[in-house]
Amino acid sequence: MYQNAAIIAEQVGGTVEGDPSVMIHRVGSLDQAEPGAIAFYYDPKYLPHLFVTRASAVFVSRELVLSQPVITTLIRVEHPYHAFNTILNRFYQESLPKAGLESPHFIAPDAVIGENVYIGYNAYIGKGAKIGKGAKIFPHCFIGENCVIGENTIIYPHVTVYAQCKIGNRCIIHAGAVIGSDGFGFLKDKEGNNIKIPQLGGVILEDEVEIGANATIDRATLDETIIRKGVKLDNLVQVAHNTEIGEQTVIASQTGLAGGVKIGKNCMIAGQVGFVGHIQIADQTQIGGQSGVSKSITEKGKIMRGAPATDLKTQLRSEAVFRRLPELLERIETLEKLLQQQSQS
Numbered sequence: 232m233y234q235n236a237a238i239i240a241e242q243v244g245g246t247v248e249g250d251p252s253v254m255i256h257r258v259g260s261l262d263q264a265e266p267g268a269i270a271f272y273y274d275p276k277y278l279p280h281l282f283v284t285r286a287s288a289v290f291v292s293r294e295l296v297l298s299q300p301v302i303t304t305l306i307r308v309e310h311p312y313h314a315f316n317t318i319l320n321r322f323y324q325e326s327l328p329k330a331g332l333e334s335p336h337f338i339a340p341d342a343v344i345g346e347n348v349y350i351g352y353n354a355y356i357g358k359g360a361k362i363g364k365g366a367k368i369f370p371h372c373f374i375g376e377n378c379v380i381g382e383n384t385i386i387y388p389h390v391t392v393y394a395q396c397k398i399g400n401r402c403i404i405h406a407g408a409v410i411g412s413d414g415f416g417f418l419k420d421k422e423g424n425n426i427k428i429p430q431l432g433g434v435i436l437e438d439e440v441e442i443g444a445n446a447t448i449d450r451a452t453l454d455e456t457i458i459r460k461g462v463k464l465d466n467l468v469q470v471a472h473n474t475e476i477g478e479q480t481v482i483a484s485q486t487g488l489a490g491g492v493k494i495g496k497n498c499m500i501a502g503q504v505g506f507v508g509h510i511q512i513a514d515q516t517q518i519g520g521q522s523g524v525s526k527s528i529t530e531k532g533k534i535m536r537g538a539p540a541t542d543l544k545t546q547l548r549s550e551a552v553f554r555r556l557p558e559l560l561e562r563i564e565t566l567e568k569l570l571q572q573q574s575q576s
Contacts, residue, residue: 232264232318232321232325233252233254233256233299234248234255234289235251235252235253235255235478236249236251236252236253236255236288236304236306237251237252237260239243239255239288239306239318242313242318243290243306243308243310243317244309244319245290245306245307245314245528246293246307247282247305247306247307248304248305249301249303249304249516250304250306251288251304251372253288253339254267254287255267255268255269255287255288257322258270258318258322258475258537259286259520260278260317260350261277261280261286261289262277262282262284262529264284264285264286265286266285266286267283268286268287268290268463269285269286269287269288269290269315270284270286270289270290270305270315271289271290271291271311271312271315272289272291272295272311272314272468273291273292273311274337274565276442278452278520281301281303282301282427283300283302283303284301284302285303286303286489287303288303288304288305288306288374289303289305290305290306290308290311290501291305291306291307291308291311292307292308292309292310292521293308294312295305295307298448303323305397306425306552311484314319316380322410327349327367327385328349328351328367329348329349330346330347330348330365330406331348331350332349333348333351333352333354334372335352335353336352336353336354336355336356337348337354337355337356339356339357339359339360339376341358341359342357342358342359342360342362342567343360343361343430344356344362345361345362345363345365346383347364347365347572348363348364348365348367348368349366349367349368349369350364350368351368351369351370351371351388352370352371352373353370353371353373354368354369354370354372354374355373355374355439356368356374357373357374357375357377357378357394359376359377360374360375360376360377360378360379360380360501361378361379362374362380362506363379363381363384363400363454364382365382365383366380366381366382366383366384366385366528367384367385367386369385369390370388370408371388371389372373372385372386372387372388372389372391373390373392375392375394375396376394376395377394377397378392378394378398379395379398380392380398380403380407380502381398381399381401382400383398383400383401384398384400384402384403384404385402385403385404387405387444388406389406390404390405390406390408391409391410391411391412392404392410392459393409393411393412394411394477395411395433396411396433396434396435396450397408397433397436398436399435399436399437399438399439399440399460400438400439401439402436402440402441402442402489403440403442404441404442405441405442405443405444405446406444406445406570407444407445408442408443408444408445408446408447409446409447409448410434410442410448411433411448411449412447412448412449413430413449413450413472414428414449414451414452414456414471414473414489414490415449415472416428416430416442416452416472416490417493425431426440426574427514428452430449430451430472431454432450432451432453432454432455432456432472432473433450433456434448434449434450434451434455434457435456436448436458437457437458437459437460437461437462437478438460438461439460440460440461440462440463441462441463442463442464442468443464443465443466443467443468443484444457444466444469445466446464446465446467446468446469446470447468447469447470447516448470449470449471449472449474449490450472451472451473452472452473454473455473456470456471456472456473456474456475457474457475457476458475458476459475459476459477459478459480459496460478460479461478461479462476462478462479462480462481462482463480463482464476464481464482465481465482465484466484466487466516468483468484468487468488469486469487470488471487471488471492471508472488472491472492473490473491474488474490474491474492474493475492475493475494476488476494477493477496477497477498477514478496479497480494480495480496480497480498480499480500481499481500482494482504482564483501483502483504483516484502485502485503486501486503486506487505488506488507489506489507489508490509491508492506492507492508492509492510493510493512494515495511495512495515495516495531496514496515497515498512498514498515498516498517498518499517499518500517500518500519501503501519502520503521503522504518504519504522504523505522505523507524507525510525510527511527511528511529511533512527512528513529513531513532513533514531514532515529515532516531516532516535517534517535518535518536518540518554519534519535519537521538521541522537523538523539523540524540525539526539527541527552528540537549
């Protein structure tokens with residue numbers, strides 16, 4: 232992208248204060264940006280950087296009152312961070328490869344490939360697969376039989392999508408993720424051997440889902456594992472068979488969900504949280520890092536933490552008591568000695 236400040240301001244509904252002809256061809260942070268970059272300012276603690284930044288233009292709030300002149304061009308907008316994110320997305324889209332096929336690759340004869348699709352080096356597209364228009368399949372990806380990849384979805388290198396999986400429009404699957412691997416299901420026979428339960432279901436990712444690097448989503452035993460619209464999973468998240476994650480929920484790294492868990496809408500789950508199988512989590516639940524969730528959470532909007540997870544107020548009181556345990560132990564031992572002395576007197 233190579234545009235002047237006036238054009239950028241028009242794109243985000245802003246107004247220019249300074250030189251509207253200054254050219255922008257990169258993005259940067261307020262304190263590290265070089266000439267030709269655009270940055271943003273919204274937090275008062277970074278105000279000193281605004282007066283000395285080398286950025287050619289900076290998004291600021293319409294209401295910002297300056298105590299001294301600035302040397303950069305300002306673009307005043309309603310929400311500086313949102314405006315900056317709009318420009319970030321423009322740079323991101325331009326950095327992606329254009330449409331076309333790189334060789335060698337394999338596309339099954341009956342696969343359906345939409346318009347303006349990019350398929351990278353050594354990618355494999357299986358029988359009956361459907362790739363929506365504008366999708367980008369990076370090198371060394373495997374797309375199994377009868378998979379559906381939605382329009383404008385981006386699948387980064389070394390992603391594996393097993394057979395019968397459906398991925399919606401405008402999804403992003405980061406490098407090394409595995410979609411549709413077998414659920415972890417086994418039975419014991421009379422001799423105590425583990426007998427595999429065939430996993431015949433699938434995985435459905437609805438529109439605008441983002442899956443982090445090396446995350447794994449297991450296929451269902453019979454039906455589908457479902458990731459609803461707008462869900463964001465961080466790197467190294469494990470989603471087991473028959474799990475369902477509600478719309479717009481976000482889950483941080485190293486969290487693991489056992490089979491059959493149902494997560495509600497708009498939940499926020501921090502890193503390294505563990506869920507036992509077949510429980511339900513209500514909408515808008517927040518769960519702190521390293522928590523262990525062993526029971527269903529039925530009340531909407533609860534904030535939970537700890538192992539086992541309890542409501543935040545109870546957990547904080549418990550932690551306060553735990554920190555005092557050495558002091559309390561010393562007091563108990565002192566009382567025991569006094570009682571012993573009294574009994575001997």
